[in-house]
Amino acid sequence: MSKTPLLDQLESGPWPSFVTDLKRMAAKKPQVKDLLAQLERSYQEKITHWKHGGIVGVLGYGSGIIGRYSDLAETFPGVEHFHTMRINQPSGWFYTTKALRGLCDIWDKHGSGLLNMHGATGDIIFLGTRTENLEPCFAELTANGWDLGGSGSTFRSPSCCLGPARCEWACYDTMEACYVLTQEMQFDMHRPSYPYKYKLKFSGCPNDCVAAVARADLSIIGVWKDDIRIDQAAVKAYAGGELKPRGGATPYAKLDIKADVTDLCPTHCMSYDGKKLAIDNRNCNHCMHCINLMPQALRPGTETGATLLLGSHAPILEGAQLSWVIQPFIVMESPYDEFKELNVRITEWWAEHGKNRERIGELILRLGMREFLEAAELPPAPQQVRIPRANPFFFWQQSDFDAEAKGRKYYTREGFDVE
Amino acid sequence: MALSKAELVEHIYKMVEAASGKRQLKASDLWKAVLKEHSELDKKDVQTAIKELIDGGRCVYTYFGGSYVELPRVEAAAKKG
Ligand code: HEM
Ligand code: HEM
Ligand code: SF4
Ligand code: SF4
Numbered sequence: 001m002s003k004t005p006l007l008d009q010l011e012s013g014p015w016p017s018f019v020t021d022l023k024r025m026a027a028k029k030p031q032v033k034d035l036l037a038q039l040e041r042s043y044q045e046k047i048t049h050w051k052h053g054g055i056v057g058v059l060g061y062g063s064g065i066i067g068r069y070s071d072l073a074e075t076f077p078g079v080e081h082f083h084t085m086r087i088n089q090p091s092g093w094f095y096t097t098k099a100l101r102g103l104c105d106i107w108d109k110h111g112s113g114l115l116n117m118h119g120a121t122g123d124i125i126f127l128g129t130r131t132e133n134l135e136p137c138f139a140e141l142t143a144n145g146w147d148l149g150g151s152g153s154t155f156r157s158p159s160c161c162l163g164p165a166r167c168e169w170a171c172y173d174t175m176e177a178c179y180v181l182t183q184e185m186q187f188d189m190h191r192p193s194y195p196y197k198y199k200l201k202f203s204g205c206p207n208d209c210v211a212a213v214a215r216a217d218l219s220i221i222g223v224w225k226d227d228i229r230i231d232q233a234a235v236k237a238y239a240g241g242e243l244k245p246r247g248g249a250t251p252y253a254k255l256d257i258k259a260d261v262t263d264l265c266p267t268h269c270m271s272y273d274g275k276k277l278a279i280d281n282r283n284c285n286h287c288m289h290c291i292n293l294m295p296q297a298l299r300p301g302t303e304t305g306a307t308l309l310l311g312s313h314a315p316i317l318e319g320a321q322l323s324w325v326i327q328p329f330i331v332m333e334s335p336y337d338e339f340k341e342l343n344v345r346i347t348e349w350w351a352e353h354g355k356n357r358e359r360i361g362e363l364i365l366r367l368g369m370r371e372f373l374e375a376a377e378l379p380p381a382p383q384q385v386r387i388p389r390a391n392p393f394f395f396w397q398q399s400d401f402d403a404e405a406k407g408r409k410y411y412t413r414e415g416f417d418v419e
Numbered sequence: 420m421a422l423s424k425a426e427l428v429e430h431i432y433k434m435v436e437a438a439s440g441k442r443q444l445k446a447s448d449l450w451k452a453v454l455k456e457h458s459e460l461d462k463k464d465v466q467t468a469i470k471e472l473i474d475g476g477r478c479v480y481t482y483f484g485g486s487y488v489e490l491p492r493v494e495a496a497a498k499k500g
Contacts, residue, residue: 051496054483060473062480069496081497131497152486153445191473193446193466194487351447356485 004036006043011355014314022114031112031128039069056083056131058138062192064148065134082135085126087141088149088182091117091175092162102144110137119216121199124147148225155188155198155347160202160207163222169291170204171222171304172332176200180336181343188271195354195363196316198347205286205300212309212323216358217270218343219309219323220332225302227281228290234297235277245293261290285403305331308339310346321361326376328383342376349375420460428468435478435488443487 002008006018011017019036026032038049053067073080103124109115112128119125125299129137138148139143145299149157160168163174190193201216203209205223210221211247240383241254257277262270269283270290277297279290293296304341306358308330329340350360358412364372373380431449437447438444450465469488472478481487 052483053477053494053496054481055492055494056497057480059476060470062473062482062486067482067494067496069494137468152482154486187466191446191466191470192480192482193450193469195447196485321471356445 004040007036007040010106023248025113029113030080030081032114035082035112035128036163038076038079041072047200050082052084056134058134058148061148061190062187063151063190063281066151079250081130082128083131085129085137086121086123086149087126087132087378088117088147089122089124089159091160091178091182092165093118093122094162094165095115096264099402100310106137106140107397110140113255118371122201122210123316124343150189150197154190154198155185155194156197156199157189158182158185158200158202159210163202163204163205166337168205168295169207169222169288169300171224171300171308172204174202174204174220174222176334177220177332177336177339180334183338184340192353194347196357196359197361198280198350200343201231204288214312214320214322216312216323217310218346219312220306220339221309222304222332223286223307224327226301226303228279228284228301229299230277230279231297232276235294236275237273237293238297242262243294243296245351247295255293259383260295264289286341295328305329308342310376311359311364313359313361317358318362318365321365323361324386325381326373326378328381342378346377401409422457424464424468427453427460427464428471431465431468434470435472435490439490443481443483443489445485445487449488451469 005021006399008273010019010159022032022036028038035174041320044051049072051069051071051093053069057065057241066085066086068082068084070076070079070082090099104115105112107115107126110133111126114127116125116127126137140149155399158178160174160178161170163170165174165175178200182189198218199216200218200220201210202220203212203222206221208219210216234243234255238245238255239257243255244250245252245255245260257272259270262272265284266287266289269280269284271278291300306329307325308327310326312321312323314320327342330342332339346360349372350363354360354363358366369384373384431453434449434452446466446469446494449469450462453456453460453465454462473480473488476491478488479491481489
């Protein structure tokens with residue numbers, strides 16, 4: 001009889017199973033045999049047998065290694081230490097076969113051979129090694145051009161969609177921006193000096209393939225400022241069924257332009273009279289719905305950049321939040337100085353005022369968007385309004401009276417006045 | 420009184436040492452405390468001094484929910500049991 005009946009059930013579904021992978025690796029690596037046995041035991045007892053390590057790492061770095069120990073080391077000596085290493089991924093997760101083989105060889109030599117491609121931060125995850133293997137493994141990684149990524153209270157490894165490498169909708173070079181910021185922030189990535197984690201994610205368009213709006217403290221989402229480009233002949237071809245909706249990626253043979261496209265536009269800014277498609281671009285909120293359905297007829301405009309949103313995180317001190325707009329449009333072009341400087345103002349304000357384990361989004365909830373915008377030197381803009389106000393009170397500040405005395409209206413900073 | 424680079428490193432080491440076993444200090448606790456007494460310094464100076472302590476192995480970064488700067492010690496979780 002199998003020693004792992006509960007885990008075996010996980011192999012019975014239609015999908016690839018991590019249990020099958022573990023069994024294959026167990027033939028080669030004794031620690032993986034112990035891993036399977038300890039996991040089966042956890043399934044029986046319904047408790048974890050992992051303990052957190054708080055101290056292991058490589059010399060000089062305060063991040064990139066996540067300590068794990070078994071509390072059943074006597075029974076399962078192979079998993080007595082089972083630390084995780086995070087390795088910073090390349091932008092867009094492009095590898096040569098040679099690079100992948102190199103990574104696997106290093107991990108076969110220094111660890112369990114188990115990988116997770118990729119973790120939630122986008123890093124390459126090496127699962128399971130002993131403390132004494134960390135330095136040699138790190139040395140071999142760096143000799144081959146790799147480095148550890150972020151963990152703990154640091155700037156986490158940024159990640160991005162593959163953007164212009166393969167996608168016609170990219171509104172800026174996500175991979176370059178991600179790479180440049182990764183290099184720029186090396187100190188803060190390896191040496192924890194923030195109140196808690198801080199993540200950047202770069203998506204090339206509002207489809208947001210890396211889910212930046214939900215998973216990054218600072219979400220950089222590509223957008224266009226001008227009009228959606230329309231090819232009326234292609235619209236006709238969609239209407240006539242010569243072109244398939246969504247590039248053929250739906251079961252439907254033919255698009256009903258009114259029912260499927262214009263009626264579902266969230267701001268009702270489109271119309272179709274059976275011949276011509278019209279868009280009131282001032283009211284388009286760049287949701288990508290129409291473009292996704294008719295990629296050959298509609299394309300994003302040509303005046304492109306990104307919208308910056310801030311504050312998303314999983315439930316920690318407060319419940320989960322999505323990022324919300326702090327800057328409606330920014331040009332994203334090398335060397336990204338405007339973006340880098342803003343990023344520093346954001347993290348400085350947070351480092352100064354944030355409590356331990358308080359994410360930037362939670363700090364804004366606590367101190368208010370007004371304080372944040374002033375510190376980040378961002379002008380207030382209608383796009384920053386997340387929900388209509390429900391609080392009838394307005395608290396005037398001295399700076400408002402000063403502004404009024406100078407003949408300006410309501411706002412505090414020179415040049416920031418609301419017209 | 421202005422601190423030299425070497426004195427700043429020692430000053431920070433003493434803070435970490437004094438807190439050891441009582442309170443876990445974060446990098447930001449250290450720079451806030453130092454800047455309060457020494458307004459002539461800036462955050463970068465303190466971060467560089469912490470880096471020196473870490474690179475020399477006199478202090479280590481630890482992680483217990485958040486990240487701290489502490490004296491090296493034996494990992495409790497590594498012990499059997
Ligand atoms: C310049 C004089 C006054 C000012 C500035 C003032 C201001 C206010 C404010 C800000 C509220 C709260 C409104 C809300 O939350 O919806 C309020 C409610 C109220 N005020 Fe006045 N008030 C004044 C005079 C008075 C006087 C003279 C009385 C009674 C003799 C009074 C009785 C009340 C009552 C009973 C409420 C509650 C109403 C409710 O909740 O439906 N107020 N007042
Ligand atoms: C033991 C005595 C009192 C108790 C237990 C009490 C309790 C309360 C409570 C629970 C509220 C609602 C707060 C809220 O909705 O957030 C309130 C509001 C209010 N109370 Fe009292 N109250 C007392 C005495 C008084 C007195 C003596 C006055 C007037 C002379 C007064 C005037 C008001 C007013 C005007 C409001 C409305 C405030 C607003 O809507 O902004 N209360 N009170
Ligand atoms: S987020 Fe947009 S640009 Fe990036 S891959 Fe997805 S659809 Fe393309
Ligand atoms: S992108 Fe969205 S909001 Fe804009 S026109 Fe298309 S469907 Fe409407």
